[in-house]
Every structure is written in structure tokens, then in C-alpha cells.
Amino acid sequence: MSDPRYPIGHPVLKPELTAAERSEAIETIASAPAALRAAVAGLSPEQLETPYRDGGWTVRQVVHHVPDSHMNAYIRFKLTLTEDEPTIKLYAEDRWARLADSKETPVEVSLTLLETVHRRWDSVLRAMAPTDFQRRLNHPERGLVTLDSMLAMYSWHGRHHVAHVTTLRERMGW
Numbered sequence: 001m002s003d004p005r006y007p008i009g010h011p012v013l014k015p016e017l018t019a020a021e022r023s024e025a026i027e028t029i030a031s032a033p034a035a036l037r038a039a040v041a042g043l044s045p046e047q048l049e050t051p052y053r054d055g056g057w058t059v060r061q062v063v064h065h066v067p068d069s070h071m072n073a074y075i076r077f078k079l080t081l082t083e084d085e086p087t088i089k090l091y092a093e094d095r096w097a098r099l100a101d102s103k104e105t106p107v108e109v110s111l112t113l114l115e116t117v118h119r120r121w122d123s124v125l126r127a128m129a130p131t132d133f134q135r136r137l138n139h140p141e142r143g144l145v146t147l148d149s150m151l152a153m154y155s156w157h158g159r160h161h162v163a164h165v166t167t168l169r170e171r172m173g174w
Contacts (some may be wrong), residue, residue, distance in 0.1 A: 001095065004052065004053035004056070004072055004164075004167065005053060006160070006165060007054070007160070007163035008156070008159055008160055008163045011152065011153055011156035011157070011160075012109065012152065012156075013149045013152050013153055014148070014149065014152065015145075015148060015149050016133075016134065016146065016148050017133065017147045017148045017151065017152060019130065020149065021152075022130075022133060022148065024124045024155075025151045025152055025154075025155035026126065026151070028119065028155040028157075028158065028159065029118065029122065029125065029151070029154055029155055029158060030118060030122045032066070032070075032114070032118060032158030032159070032162070033111065033114045033115040033118050035158065035159070035162045036066055036111065036114060036158070036161070036162050036165070037111050037115075039162045039165040039166050039169070040059060040063060040107055040111070040165055043059065043169075047059065047172075047174060048060040048063075049108060050168065050172070052164040052165065052167070052168045053164075055090040056164075057088075057097055057164075058103075059107075059164075059168065060102070060103065061097045061102050061103065061105040061108055061167060062161050062164050063110050063111065063165075064097070064101065064102040064107070064110045065093065065096070065102065065161065066110070066114055066157075066158065066161050067110050067113040067114040067117055067119065068091075068093070068096055068102075069093070069154075069157060070114060070117055070118065070121070070157075070158070071113075071117050072091065073121070073150065073154045073157075074117055074120065074121040074124070076088050076137060076150065076151065077121065077124060077125075077147060078124065079137065080136070080137045080147055080150075081128070081134050081135060081147075082131060083126070085136050085137060085138050085144065086137055086138065087137070087138040087140065088137050088138065088139060088140070089140075090140055090141065094166070097127045100134070102169065107128055128147075128148065132147065133146065133147045134146055134147070134148065135147050137150070
């Protein structure tokens with residue numbers, strides 16, 4: 001069995017994407033909210049409280065994590081498009097997932113938030129010139145990172161978390 005932490009494997013990141021790779025990544029990001037909504041459709045409250053793996057987040061925490069992460073990504077893109085190599089701030093994802101909003105808020109709130117953030121993010125992504133994707137941000141752990149690399153990361157990220165839910169559903173027969 002594959003590692004349940006990485007049901008679609010690890011991200012493949014490179015500093016420069018081809019036009020086709022970039023277009024595919026943008027389409028994947030645009031479709032992420034619908035994919036996550038479909039992945040959790042019809043789950044009961046008990047199923048939403050099920051960890052996707054032993055020791056992992058619950059489905060509810062996963063659903064709330066995705067917009068948390070993608071809001072940060074959207075802001076990071078905007079900072080990078082408007083500043084010269086901004087240093088981004090990291091955040092403690094595991095701690096965010098333990099806060100009350102990630103444990104108690106109905107998933108519909110975060111599904112709607114994800115749709116709204118992605119609508120704005122998609123507008124920015126589609127308006128970017130190819131050279132804009134070579135702009136860089138300073139990641140405290142990874143150093144200078146291009147927006148192409150960030151695009152690939154977040155294209156993977158949405159699929160990664162959708163797969164957490166869909167593989168759990170498959171294993172549980174839901």
C-alpha cells in the first residue's frame with residue numbers, strides 16, 4: 001500500500017513551467033474547489049470526524065486546511081507580483097488545524113470560502129504574463145522560489161488533499 005500521507009505522491013516542483021504545464025496547473029487550481037466539494041458530498045457528521053489516516057487530520061480539518069493554505073498562497077502571489085522578492089511568513093498548519101474554527105465550523109463555510117478565494121486567485125493567475133511567473137519570493141525554508149514553482153505546488157496541494165478524502169472513502173466503502 002502506498003503512503004496514506006501522500007496518496008498522489010510528492011509534488012514535482014521546478015523553477016520554470018512550460019506554457020502547457022502552466023495552463024494545466026491553473027486549470028487544476030481553478031477546479032480544486034469543485035473537486036473538494038465533490039469529495040465530501042454526502043458525508044455524515046461522524047464521517048467528517050474520521051481521520052484520513054492513523055494520526056492524521058479528520059476530514060473536517062482537511063477541508064478547513066485547504067482554504068487556510070490557499071488564502072496564504074493567494075496572498076503570497078499578490079505580494080510577489082507587487083514587491084521585489086518578498087519574504088513570506090510561514091504558519092503552523094498543524095496548530096491552525098487544532099483551532100476551534102477547524103474543528104467545529106461546518107465544512108460548507110470553508111467550501112464556500114475556497115470557491116471565493118479561488119475565483120479571485122484564478123483572475124490573478126489568468127492575467128499574469130509568462131514573465132510574471134518567474135518573479136520570486138523568499139521562502140524562509142526553501143530560499144528563493146519562483147511563482148511557477150508555487151503554481152505547481154498548489155496545483156498538487158489541492159489534488160493531494162482531495163485524494164486524502166477520496167482514498168479514505170474508498171477504504172471505508174463510503
